[in-house]
Amino acid sequence: MSDQPVGGGPIHITLETGPKLTRPVPPEVVEALLSAQITATAGERSGFQLAFDLTKQGALSRRLLPEGFFDPKTRVILSVSVKGTARVLLDGLIVRQEVGASNQPGHSTLTVTGEDLTLLMDLEERTDRYPNLRPSGRVARILSRYADYGIEPHVFQEQIEQPPREQLRVDYQSGTDLSYVNELARANGYTFYLEPGPRPGHSVAVWGPEARLGQRQHALNVNMDVNSTVDQLTFAYDGTAREEPQARVQDPATRDSRLLPQPDIGPLRPPLGRRATPALKRRTLSGTAKRESAQAQAELLARAALSADAISGSGSLDVNRHGYILRPRELVGVRGAGVTYDGDYFVKSVTHNIRPGSYQQNFTLSREGLIARSDTVRP
Numbered sequence: 155m156s157d158q159p160v161g162g163g164p165i166h167i168t169l170e171t172g173p174k175l176t177r178p179v180p181p182e183v184v185e186a187l188l189s190a191q192i193t194a195t196a197g198e199r200s201g202f203q204l205a206f207d208l209t210k211q212g213a214l215s216r217r218l219l220p221e222g223f224f225d226p227k228t229r230v231i232l233s234v235s236v237k238g239t240a241r242v243l244l245d246g247l248i249v250r251q252e253v254g255a256s257n258q259p260g261h262s263t264l265t266v267t268g269e270d271l272t273l274l275m276d277l278e279e280r281t282d283r284y285p286n287l288r289p290s291g292r293v294a295r296i297l298s299r300y301a302d303y304g305i306e307p308h309v310f311q312e313q314i315e316q317p318p319r320e321q322l323r324v325d326y327q328s329g330t331d332l333s334y335v336n337e338l339a340r341a342n343g344y345t346f347y348l349e350p351g352p353r354p355g356h357s358v359a360v361w362g363p364e365a366r367l368g369q370r371q372h373a374l375n376v377n378m379d380v381n382s383t384v385d386q387l388t389f390a391y392d393g394t395a396r397e398e399p400q401a402r403v404q405d406p407a408t409r410d411s412r413l414l415p416q417p418d419i420g421p422l423r424p425p426l427g428r429r430a431t432p433a434l435k436r437r438t439l440s441g442t443a444k445r446e447s448a449q450a451q452a453e454l455l456a457r458a459a460l461s462a463d464a465i466s467g468s469g470s471l472d473v474n475r476h477g478y479i480l481r482p483r484e485l486v487g488v489r490g491a492g493v494t495y496d497g498d499y500f501v502k503s504v505t506h507n508i509r510p511g512s513y514q515q516n517f518t519l520s521r522e523g524l525i526a527r528s529d530t531v532r533p
Contacts, residue, residue: 165473165513168240170231170354171223174303182213183223188263188509190232192244194482195503196364197345200270202230202244208253208262215262224251224266229303231354234508236479242351243479243506246270270348271303271357275332282327286318289338293346293361296331304355305348310362312342313421314452322446335361341449343422343456347483365484366424366500370532372478373487374471383476387469387488389495391431391524395464398433399457401442403450411443414454422459426485426498427523431464467499467519472512480504480515487531488519497526 169184170176186206194200208215218224225248232244248268256262275296284292290309297307318325327334339346339361349358376387404411439457442450467488473479480486482504488496499519507514 166235167508168233168235168354172229173227174229176229176231176355180213180218183218186212186214190244190508191505192232192508193503193505194243194347196483196500197339197347198503199272200244200246200348201268202232202246203265203267204230204232206264206266207260208255208264209260210262214264219253219264224248224264226250230266230268231350233351233354234479234506234513236473237477241479242354244270245348245350245354245357247273249273270350271300271305272332272348274300274303275335276330279330280327283324284318284327285320285324287325288312288316288318289342290361291318292325292327293335293338296327296335297359297361299331300359303357305357305359308358308360308362310344312344312452313363314342314448314455316446316448316452340460341456342452343419343459345483349483363422364500366426368485370498371481371484371486371501372476373489373531373533374469374480375489376469377490382490384469384471387467387491389465389467389491392464392466393431393434395461396431396433396522397435397437397457397461399437399439399454399461401439401450401454403445403447404443414442414447414451417451417455417458419455419459419462422455423462423522425523426500426521426527427465428497428525428527430523433461435461462522463500463520465495465521465524466502467495468517470514470516472514474513479506480517482517486519489531489533493526494524497521497528497531 169179171179188205188207190204192202206214228248230246233240233242246268248266250267252265254263290311294307294309335346344362345364346361375381375383401414402411439453482501484501485498486501487498499521502518502520505516
């Protein structure tokens with residue numbers, strides 16, 4: 155398999171392409187790769203951009219580009235090996251190519267931009283009906299259509315059960331599969347994303363709560379002299395971020411309405427901070443009175459959970475120095491930021507910036523409260 159060293163450490167990247175099934179790219183493509191940027195964000199589609207040296211007499215400009223090697227909808231898989239452990243960072247489709255021609259030798263470039271495989275779910279609008287299927291059942295049925303791309307569904311049951319009752323209602327989809335799946339995720343306080351790997355050609359489609367329990371990644375150390383792994387971390391506390399939503403439901407027989415109690419967001423957002431931030435805003439959800447009680451409760455819970463993260467952090471790290479790849483959508487500890495901001499965080503997004511000799515990661519963190527819940531953080 156073709157590979158290219160990155161930085162001074164034992165880091166290598168591998169690149170595969172193809173229409174649906176992929177294979178390693180020719181050596182000329184690896185040699186021409188100038189940079190790779192991959193962004194993965196919780197609850198959003200991942201994207202990538204690859205830049206290549208477009209030498210006038212090279213294979214890319216004379217043969218591969220005219221033959222459609224980089225055409226839109228070409229599948230691209232990029233993996234990185236750090237200290238002998240391989241990890242798939244990207245499994246997506248090219249959507250755009252740009253050629254920058256220059257009079258100066260060595261300055262002409264080809265840049266391809268793409269998105270992860272959820273793009274397949276956003277290409278065609280359809281109308282479908284789902285009688286007697288819960289939201290999770292509808293999502294599982296939709297995701298089964300994409301098994302040919304190695305996508306394995308991982309669908310969680312809803313926190314608040316909404317039993318289907320065909321005699322009262324039949325749920326319809328209008329629009330793309332992706333928009334409908336995301337709509338169902340938002341209505342239940344869930345997130346939907348594709349996690350590439352664990353081996354090339356396979357992805358896990360997760361529809362469920364954010365992963366805020368379990369094993370922490372290796373800690374991000376700042377202001378710890380030789381033990382520091384990041385140069386700078388910036389934290390912010392937005393007092394207007396958290397909301398206290400309110401919802402009413404109506405009894406169809408008596409027409410009386412009642413206010414639903416505030417939900418416990420713990421099952422969706424297990425607390426990471428010891429001192430929870432208060433909700434300064436109060437919002438009334440519209441349209442809940444005409445819905446069934448379980449649907450209104452689910453929407454109330456979702457709104458309260460999605461606005462809970464008032465604490466955010468951002469920074470960058472050098473993978474060669476840190477020794478590990480920071481993974482998005484998982485937990486990580488922070489050390490050296492002080493009593494208020496030390497502790498565990500949810501990794502909201504990671505942008506990988508890879509060049510020959512350099513592997514940097516920019517990241518954002520979030521949690522709902524201040525002060526670590528534990529006196530120790532995993533190193």
